[in-house]
Amino acid sequence: MSRSLPPPPLKIGPLVIDPPILQAPMAGYTNAAYREIVRQYGGAGLLATEMVNARGFVWLDEHECEHPDRLWGVADEARPLAVQIWDNDPHTMAKVGKRLAEEYRVSVVDINFGCPVKQVTEKAHSGSYLLREPNRMYAIISQLVEACSPTPVTAKIRLGCSRDSINCNEIAHVVEEAGAAALTVHGRTAQDFFRGNADWEKISEIKSHLRSIPLIGNGDLDSAEKVVAAFETYDVDGVMIARASLGRPWLFSQAAAAIRGEPIPPEPDLDAQRECMLKHYQLVVNRFGPDKGTMLMRKFACCYAQGKHGARHFRTYVAGVSTPDEFMEVVERYFPTSAESRRSESRRSESSPSESPDVARAVAALPE
Numbered sequence: 001m002s003r004s005l006p007p008p009p010l011k012i013g014p015l016v017i018d019p020p021i022l023q024a025p026m027a028g029y030t031n032a033a034y035r036e037i038v039r040q041y042g043g044a045g046l047l048a049t050e051m052v053n054a055r056g057f058v059w060l061d062e063h064e065c066e067h068p069d070r071l072w073g074v075a076d077e078a079r080p081l082a083v084q085i086w087d088n089d090p091h092t093m094a095k096v097g098k099r100l101a102e103e104y105r106v107s108v109v110d111i112n113f114g115c116p117v118k119q120v121t122e123k124a125h126s127g128s129y130l131l132r133e134p135n136r137m138y139a140i141i142s143q144l145v146e147a148c149s150p151t152p153v154t155a156k157i158r159l160g161c162s163r164d165s166i167n168c169n170e171i172a173h174v175v176e177e178a179g180a181a182a183l184t185v186h187g188r189t190a191q192d193f194f195r196g197n198a199d200w201e202k203i204s205e206i207k208s209h210l211r212s213i214p215l216i217g218n219g220d221l222d223s224a225e226k227v228v229a230a231f232e233t234y235d236v237d238g239v240m241i242a243r244a245s246l247g248r249p250w251l252f253s254q255a256a257a258a259i260r261g262e263p264i265p266p267e268p269d270l271d272a273q274r275e276c277m278l279k280h281y282q283l284v285v286n287r288f289g290p291d292k293g294t295m296l297m298r299k300f301a302c303c304y305a306q307g308k309h310g311a312r313h314f315r316t317y318v319a320g321v322s323t324p325d326e327f328m329e330v331v332e333r334y335f336p337t338s339a340e341s342r343r344s345e346s347r348r349s350e351s352s353p354s355e356s357p358d359v360a361r362a363v364a365a366l367p368e
């Protein structure tokens with residue numbers, strides 16, 4: 001199949017998502033700070049929170065506690081914004097969905113039917129566990145749709161629980177009949193976790209099992225070129241990007257330009273990437289305070305360095321920081337810079353060793 005570009009905007013109920021490129025929910029990562037950085041570069045038609053446990057939300061509410069940390073920013077930030085929730089009880093899900101729709105006025109309430117993590121599947125019989133219980137999925141979706149109306153409700157699934165029980169075509173039908181406004185499919189089974197490649201043929205097949213709601217494909221899109229190929233090759237109305245955007249929040253804008261047939265904007269140079277990471281850090285610290293913010297930023301900082309010359313050393317050091325001073329010192333010393341990268345390029349072309357002497361010294365000085 002070869003389809004022409006650009007793809008039309010995506011319609012999720014009354015919402016128009018343009019471009020049809022979505023930022024995936026990622027627990028522990030896609031908080032308000034990350035979303036603000038993504039918005040700064042543009043290119044993502046719909047952003048999403050981390051998954052929020054509906055039962056936990058209700059408990060906090062009943063005990064007059066603050067709402068979940070994962071709803072940080074949600075009430076005030078730009079739209080469109082999807083909030084993803086999970087649980088296996090239709091009533092609880094509907095109760096929380098209604099609050100999100102009416103009080104938080106979110107653009108979309110998304111349901112997690114894809115999480116393969118044991119605490120969610122085996123312990124709570126939720127997430128991807130529910131793919132084996134289409135009737136319960138139907139009850140959850142239909143009650144949520146009624147409670148949230150007119151805010152659209154969407155579902156995110158995997159291909160099935162295991163390779164032997166791929167049932168995404170049947171599930172797609174259930175999702176649509178229950179009233180969901182869109183379906184997102186991560187092209188792996190829960191058993192696959194993140195192993196192997198996402199199966200885009202299987203994602204594409206689902207389209208013929210849907211009457212009218214849009215299908216959003218997800219899995220392994222890590223470049224603008226792959227996003228173009230996904231739209232050209234597979235029968236999807238939208239695509240969703242997760243891991244590759246961590247530390248590369250400009251990827252959405254590159255993909256958006258590419259599907260419009262425009263030149264792909266270059267990666268920001270390393271100094272600009274460093275500035276971006278520091279802005280991200282500031283947002284996290286503003287929310288969580290200097291010490292907790294610094295601890296939380298370690299993993300994001302590693303993402304920003306990933307794939308760059310010297311990333312391993314930066315990661316090693318940043319993993320041990322616990323104060324802003326330590327963080328800034330490690331960034332100053334070890335986050336790759338444009339000048340360093342140019343120097344290392346020229347050293348490489350003179351066939352010199354792959355690591356700079358500075359880094360080699362630092363590694364030698366590492367505690368056992």
Ligand SMILES: Cc1cc2nc3c(=O)[nH]c(=O)nc-3n(C[C@H](O)[C@H](O)[C@H](O)COP(=O)(O)O)c2cc1C
Pocket residue numbers: 024025026027028029050051084112114115156186218219220221240241242243244
């Ligand atoms: C750290 C991490 C956290 C995730 N958390 C969620 C989540 O909260 N809800 C969800 O539906 N999927 C979650 N996912 C799955 C992603 O949304 C996405 O489906 C998956 O990573 C495949 O897309 P990718 O190849 O672009 O990364 C998570 C993935 C990762 C790596």
